[in-house]
């Protein structure tokens with residue numbers, strides 16, 4: 001089977017999320033990486049080095065600079081004439097583009113796969129991960145998004161794929177990019193972090209969240225996450241949300257502080273290796289999945305913990 | 310301008326789904342069903358746009374069993390003007406829903422179609438994007454704010470790194486994220502009024518759409534269960550445990 005992987009990148013380097021997609025695609029067949037962007041030579045070169053990638057298609061055009069789905073999807077759909085499967089990461093950008101590609105090809109997308117079970121058979125989570133479905137496609141071509149935590153990351157070195165130019169219809173003329181507000185942080189990225197410290201509604205407000213959670217995260221070199229309640233209340237930005245409808249994480253250690261453990265939150269973190277929970281309610285559902293639990297008032301326990309580490 | 314709002318009837322978000330022992334699916338018998346929470350946000354946003362004088366009519370659409378009427382009545386009670394039920398007892402996939410919605414959009418000519426970003430049942434996150442592609446129109450997915458400005462709509466989107474703003478020429482498709490708004494509750498008088506609002510019943514065949522599934526679910530199983538671990542007595546004990554993990 002010939003697979004086409006949508007590379008997520010910033011025009012100069014390849015985003016980590018792509019590496020898990022390459023692993024999934026390699027389980028299905030030969031892997032071609034599609035780098036659509038503008039002045040994206042750096043990203044194409046990085047993609048060519050990924051172990052397992054046998055060819056890179058570089059579509060370099062101002063229309064693809066911001067990754068607008070209206071422009072990228074027809075490009076990918078056109079290239080798919082020569083391929084059997086299209087795979088994208090289950091990131092906000094992959095989720096934005098892949099279903100459009102599927103619709104152009106008149107196939108049903110298989111979202112967020114956890115494993116490749118056969119030629120056209122995959123597992124995927126449904127109902128916030130409370131059930132795992134095995135699904136088989138009857139479509140001639142496959143369109144898939146891949147859950148990053150479910151596959152090993154392909155090595156960023158070792159490949160030496162040839163880079164070829166590709167082109168598509170360009171600008172659809174229906175949408176334009178206006179601006180992006182992306183906070184730069186010294187901390188590890190949430191989906192790539194080994195340790196995550198997450199705070200919930202109990203943290204009261206943005207200032208309190210920062211004064212309690214950040215020092216602990218600093219000590220542990222951890223990324224910071226949050227529950228929906230903490231994000232909705234404005235303690236932290238939206239991209240901190242872990243859960244069914246936020247980010248899916250699976251770090252070595254996940255520390256949930258003042259988070260009750262609603263199913264929507266568990267959906268995003270229950271594959272973490274070790275879960276630690278601090279909550280003053282001994283019956284909080286988070287303790288049902290925690291390896292290590294501490295029943296305590298976080299406002300005493302967390303500063304004490306931070307000092308002792 | 311008309312706004313089309315597709316709403317799906319799903320298991321209530323407070324219910325913990327149970328997998329059937331025979332692996333055929335999730336048990337929905339006698340389970341509380343509600344409007345998909347993201348769709349409530351879409352209905353609310355449509356109402357706010359109308360209240361701001363930028364839309365005249367809100368049409369709620371649901372594709373599903375006869376019971377999906379209840380979901381449509383909820384949308385009408387919140388403030389939608391009329392509703393269309395496209396009735397089918399079959400499991401229906403996002404691609405087929407998108408095709409039906411496209412046919413309805415061709416009849417109704419809405420300036421905006423406002424959908425949820427994701428159904429909390431199948432967690433597909435596809436329908437809005439598919440509809441946009443089928444219609445050849447732009448999309449503003451995972452919307453955090455929506456501003457109608459003449460014949461364009463400016464959408465601030467929740468993305469992995471933060472927020473992104475795009476400008477779309479209408480007609481456009483927008484899918485809602487959690488921070489877009491807080492949906493209102495329907496008042497009792499509005500629930501009563503909603504009973505008299507127009508609700509048309511259709512079938513997929515009326516729109517000439519083949520809804521035969523493309524995917525076959527061969528098995529549905531429980532995920533591996535995580536065992537609860539131990540509770541430690543105090544912070545000192547927690548410190549020991551964390552040190553033993555080698556992360557501090």
Ligand SMILES: Cc1cc2nc3c(=O)[nH]c(=O)nc-3n(C[C@H](O)[C@H](O)[C@H](O)COP(=O)(O)OP(=O)(O)OC[C@H]3O[C@@H](n4cnc5c(N)ncnc54)[C@H](O)[C@@H]3O)c2cc1C
Nearest residue numbers: 200201202227228229243244245246258260264265280298
């Ligand atoms: C469509 C939809 C999608 C959703 N998606 C997500 C998602 O992706 N991610 C997500 O997280 N949620 C999601 N939710 C929300 C979810 O249902 C819960 O409402 C949310 O996770 C609760 O956040 P919380 O645990 O911080 O708050 P709460 O449930 O209010 O819990 C606060 C906890 O803090 C504890 N506490 C209070 N004070 C202290 C103290 N001083 N010391 C120690 N402990 C204390 C309490 O005992 C309690 O357990 C979604 C909901 C819907 C409807």
Ligand SMILES: Nc1ncnc2c1ncn2[C@@H]1O[C@H](COP(=O)(O)O)[C@@H](O)[C@H]1O
Nearest residue numbers: 315316372424425427428433434435436
């Ligand atoms: N059967 C349906 N009837 C009406 N709207 C639907 C249906 N299925 C999906 N939708 C809409 O599409 C959105 C995304 O659903 P999905 O692609 O299934 O995750 C939902 O939030 C609804 O707005």
